[in-house]
Amino acid sequence: MTYRILWPIWAGLIFICLVFRLQAQTVLETKPLSITATCPGSSFTVSTSSLSTIEGYSTNTVFTVQISDGGLYIDIPTKNPIFTYGIPMSATIPADVVAGRFYSVRVKATNPDVIGMPSPTRLLVRGGESKPAPPLVDSLTLACDGYSSKDWDRYIPVKVKLIDGAEPRMYVGGQYNYFSDYAHYPYCESHSIQDTIACKTWAEFDVYKNYYNSPPYYVYPLDEKVYYVSQLVDGCESERVQTKVRILWRPWRGPAPANPWKSDEGDPRYGRLSYCQGEKAYPLNMNGHGPAPDNYRVVYYDNPALYTSNGPTFDPPVPDTRTPNVKRYMFSLEPMDPQKGCSLNQGYSWSDAMFWATFLTVTVNPTPSKPTTATMVVSYYQGQVAMPLSATTTDSTASLVWYGTDATGGEGSSVAPKPATNQVGPATYYVAQKIGSCESERVPVSVLINPLLGIEDPTLAEVVEVFPNPTVSSLTIRIRGLTGQQSARLELVDLVGQSLYRKETQQETAVLPMTDYPNGSYLLLINVGDRKTARRIMKL
CATH class of the missing domain: 2.60.40.10 (Immunoglobulins)
Structure with a gap:
């Protein structure tokens, strides 16, 4: 129920x-x-x-x-x-x-x-x-990668020639995939043709590039896509024509300049290079910037502010070092095959292009003045211990560079040399003044090494006796034939030239105490009138 x-x-x-x-x-x-x-x-x-x-x-x-x-x-x-x-x-x-x-x-x-x-x-x-005939379209459209998000730099215009009254179509992702009819008509937009039908014989499709920035290395092609274009007349569509859009790599910056500014110093697009006045300079492709990417060569502007009058050059400039100066160079990049790459400034104004270029400032520094040295010859006896040579800088920021006996070439040292006294004769040493990396001309410093026996008067040497030698406590000097009308001057010096003992005598025999002097070699100088002789003394 x-x-x-x-x-x-x-x-x-x-x-x-x-x-x-x-x-x-x-x-x-x-x-x-x-x-x-x-x-x-x-x-x-x-x-x-x-x-x-x-x-x-x-x-x-x-x-x-x-x-x-x-x-x-x-x-x-x-x-x-x-x-x-x-x-x-x-x-x-x-x-x-x-x-x-x-x-x-x-x-x-x-x-x-x-x-x-x-x-x-x-x-x-x-x-x-x-069915209408197919439209006319280039089989390949080349475009550069974009730097910015501006519409003109993000889209590629693909131009299509239509018959009167036709409407264009572009198929994306394959000829049987979905299509777009969002074309625009540049002739109509520019009002260069007043007739509505006539100005629509040329249409453009804006194809998105899909890229904002190129990778830092060269790639070919950066991207390539296939599209199909047709035209529609009274609802009937033509056969679809294939067209390709190829995106070409565009460098995002000029070649790396030499010695770029560090991040805490300034813009790393700017580099610096220094020469000394008169120094041999090299073409900028050797030491002014890094290598260009594959398929590219460097474009040089030796005066960026006047690029329109100077024009670019592919020949690397050589800085002029004859006189002190400061000059700026600008580097850009151009493809060797424009079908496989875009220039650095392609499609941009000069001011925009300068933002992507790189720069190098070349400074030619003046030659420093010479240092000052003693005008008299520095003299030593053979075997005497020499002191380091000396010179004076003429600039508070300068330093001295010594080159031994090398008038040119050689490797400099900041340590002043001690002349070698083992060989008799003249010698010339050289010194320069250095400011920064630049050196002055080298200045000669003359040194004379006298022979120990070369100062002897033979007749005086025959009548002088010195004994005992080596000695421990005292030294006896006998000058035979010395009369009261003559005086002899005796001087004991060490091997660095310091005088230790002096005495004048009119007696044939004199005694020189040696107990206060340390063990070692000494030089005894004997002068009688204008005659001279010397003896090497050994203290034990």
Whole structure:
């Protein structure tokens, strides 16, 4: 009894749910088409009502466009079947569709399964003879990578020549993929042609580059994409013509300058190079900058502020070091094959190009003045211990560089040399004054090493006796024939030339005490009038 009462209620509820479900699933409406006629092989866009009204709709829902000439609906090729916002569905009329008939168009969904309502537009499929000729388009368009996010630097114009009254199309990602008809007409926009039809014979598609900055190393090509272009006349589409867009690498900076500024010093695009006046200078490609990337050569501007009058050169300049000066050079980059790379400043104004270039400041420093030295000859006896030579700088920032006996060449030292006294004769040493990395001319310092016996008067040497030698406590000097009318001057010096003892005597024999002197070698100088002689003494 209870089941008989409840059964009508259950049946009513089930019927109501089915009605609501059917209503929820039949709201997929196909909107009016943008065309009323087409040809076999042509594509057209299809739009539907809001997809959110479909019960169970998700990203797994697949859509298919169908057509019917009054009989059964058949599926036709559909692009963007899994709906992506911003990219409409497009469908292509199969080549084997019977021409000369009107067709209804609708969209069906799968997962969930929904049959859409047909578009109110009836689509006429004309014969193949109505298909227009393909448009004219370059098979390859070259473009440079962009530095900035500005529209003119992010997009590549692909130009298309159309027949009168045609509308252009560009297929992205394949000739049967979705297409774009967002072309613009530069002649119409510039108002150079007043006739609306005439100014639309040239169209441009703006293709996105997909890059903002090139990698720091050369790459060819940086990117390349294939597109297909067609033209539409009265709903009939031409064959699709392939065109390629190739993105070329563009250097993001000129070659690295020598000795660039550190980050805490200034802009690393600026480098510095110094020469001394008269120094041999080298072409800037040897020591002024780093190597150019593959397929590139350096462009030199020897006066960036006057680039229009001086013009660029590919020959590396050689700095002029004849006189002190400061000069700035600018470096840019040009491709050796412009079909495989872009110049540093391509498409940019001069002021913008200077931002990406690199610079080098070359300073030629003046030659320092010479140091001052003693004008008299520095003399020593053979075997005497020499003292370091001396000179004086004429600038508080200068230092001395000694070159031994090398008038030119050789390796300098900051330590003053001690003349060698082991060989008799004259010697010349050289010293220069250095400020920074620049040196003055070398100044000679003359040294004379006298022979120990070369000062002797032979007749005086024969009458002089010195004993004992070596000695421990005292030294006896006997000068035979010395009279009271003559005097002898005795002097004891060490080997560094310091006088230790002096005495004048008119007696033939004199005694020189040696106990106060350390062990070692000494020199005893004996003068009688203008005659001289010497003896080497050893103290034990």
